[in-house]
Amino acid sequence: MKFVDRTKIVVRGGNGGRGVVSFRGPKRNPCGGPDGGDGGNGGDVVLVATTSLDSLEPFFYQPEWRAEAGVNGARQMKKGRDGRALVVEVPVGTMVRGGDGQPIVDLNQHGQRFVVAKGGRGGRGNYFFVSSTNRSPRGTRSPGPGERIELFFDLTLVIDVALIGPTKGGKSTLLNRLTRAHAKVADYPYTTDQPVLGVIPANENFASAITIAELPSIHPSRDRNRFLHHSSRASHIIMVLDASRDPKQLIADFHRCFSELRLHQPKTETPVLMVLNKHDCCSLTRAQCRRQFSRHTKIPASSIFVMSGRQDTDLDDLLAALRAPLVKPAAPEVLQENNPLNWFEARMQPISP
Numbered sequence: 022m023k024f025v026d027r028t029k030i031v032v033r034g035g036n037g038g039r040g041v042v043s044f045r046g047p048k049r050n051p052c053g054g055p056d057g058g059d060g061g062n063g064g065d066v067v068l069v070a071t072t073s074l075d076s077l078e079p080f081f082y083q084p085e086w087r088a089e090a091g092v093n094g095a096r097q098m099k100k101g102r103d104g105r106a107l108v109v110e111v112p113v114g115t116m117v118r119g120g121d122g123q124p125i126v127d128l129n130q131h132g133q134r135f136v137v138a139k140g141g142r143g144g145r146g147n148y149f150f151v152s153s154t155n156r157s158p159r160g161t162r163s164p165g166p167g168e169r170i171e172l173f174f175d176l177t178l179v180i181d182v183a184l185i186g187p188t189k190g191g192k193s194t195l196l197n198r199l200t201r202a203h204a205k206v207a208d209y210p211y212t213t214d215q216p217v218l219g220v221i222p223a224n225e226n227f228a229s230a231i232t233i234a235e236l237p238s239i240h241p242s243r244d245r246n247r248f249l250h251h252s253s254r255a256s257h258i259i260m261v262l263d264a265s266r267d268p269k270q271l272i273a274d275f276h277r278c279f280s281e282l283r284l285h286q287p288k289t290e291t292p293v294l295m296v297l298n299k300h301d302c303c304s305l306t307r308a309q310c311r312r313q314f315s316r317h318t319k320i321p322a323s324s325i326f327v328m329s330g331r332q333d334t335d336l337d338d339l340l341a342a343l344r345a346p347l348v349k350p351a352a353p354e355v356l357q358e359n360n361p362l363n364w365f366e367a368r369m370q371p372i373s374p
């Protein structure tokens with residue numbers, strides 16, 4: 022599956038149905054009185070956030086979405102049926118921007134619904150215009166077109182833990198150990214080129230599961246590190262480093278990765294845990310490794326885990342640190358400054374249970 026986290030789409034509400042001009046009785050006989058019905062309203066396009074998607078891939082293949090048009094009115098005052106709303110599922114964590122780049126809504130809760138394009142209003146048939154002074158109107162009101170809007174989607178994964186680090190540190194190995202993911206493990210650089218997700222299931226002691234994403238390794242070329250922004254909603258970041266490297270290189274790896282992280286994800290409150298991996302190839306004891314690393318980086322020793330992702334069977338300490346209280350996701354926010362609050366509220370629909 023292709024991981025797509027940015028895409029542009031066009032949505033259109035359905036056009037309103039036409040109202041008709043008609044008269045009762047024989048064809049075109051105004052004596053029978055007008056009976057032309059109204060057209061139905063066009064359907065809205067409604068975005069719904071779901072946890073069952075984790076990529077914007079469907080929009081990559083289908084960039085245009087259109088709701089159903091309203092049905093035309095008919096004789097005998099029959100109103101046309103309203104067009105059905107088009108429900109478009111987007112992954113939780115999708116930020117929706119308008120064509121001008123202005124944020125519209127951040128869909129960060131499962132089930133959140135937002136009407137992104139309104140359907141056009143149905144036209145009026147001539148029966149609607151009957152009045153004491155105009156008993157046989159021949160006019161109609163034209164139907165409204167559905168709203169057409171260009172949208173940019175920006176997905177930030179809603180995950181609990183982000184695994185980051187330089188290439189070949191052992192991120193994929195650790196992910197596969199912690200979860201049932203099948204991330205590709207190989208001894209060549211940049212094996213993982215898109216985020217890989219895994220889940221640590223809930224158990225009798227912990228009621229909630231933990232979602233972990235391995236983000237592609239940090240690259241010397243800055244523009245290839247934009248995946249790091251996926252760590253911004255995580256409650257923990259784990260940086261996996263290769264402890265078997267020369268100590269100077271290890272510290273340099275840490276500083277390089279840390280400054281890249283801050284560049285793409287400036288939120289400083291997310292705790293960063295350090296995994297010094299490949300201890301099996303390291304000459305120092307675990308305690309020495311931890312002490313030395315802590316001294317040079319000022320990272321507290323309690324946040325440093327020296328391990329061997331390949332050999333260790335006991336990952337309980339790391340798991341206990343991850344189970345520490347999770348940061349709550351932000352509540353839905355009003356984002357579009359140009360639009361008044363009531364515009365926004367009218368479009369935000371309640372989350373169905």
Ligand SMILES: Nc1nc2c(ncn2[C@@H]2O[C@H](COP(=O)(O)OP(=O)(O)O)[C@@H](O)[C@H]2O)c(=O)[nH]1
Nearest residue numbers: 189190191192193194206207208299329330331
């Ligand atoms: N000796 C040793 N090798 C490891 C350990 N963890 C991972 N590796 C190896 O390091 C290489 C890179 O691992 P990988 O998980 O793909 O690293 P990533 O690029 O950070 O995802 C692979 O050949 C792994 O088998 C470990 O704890 N000890």
Ligand SMILES: [Mg+2]
Nearest residue numbers: 192193212213
């Ligand atoms: Mg990998």
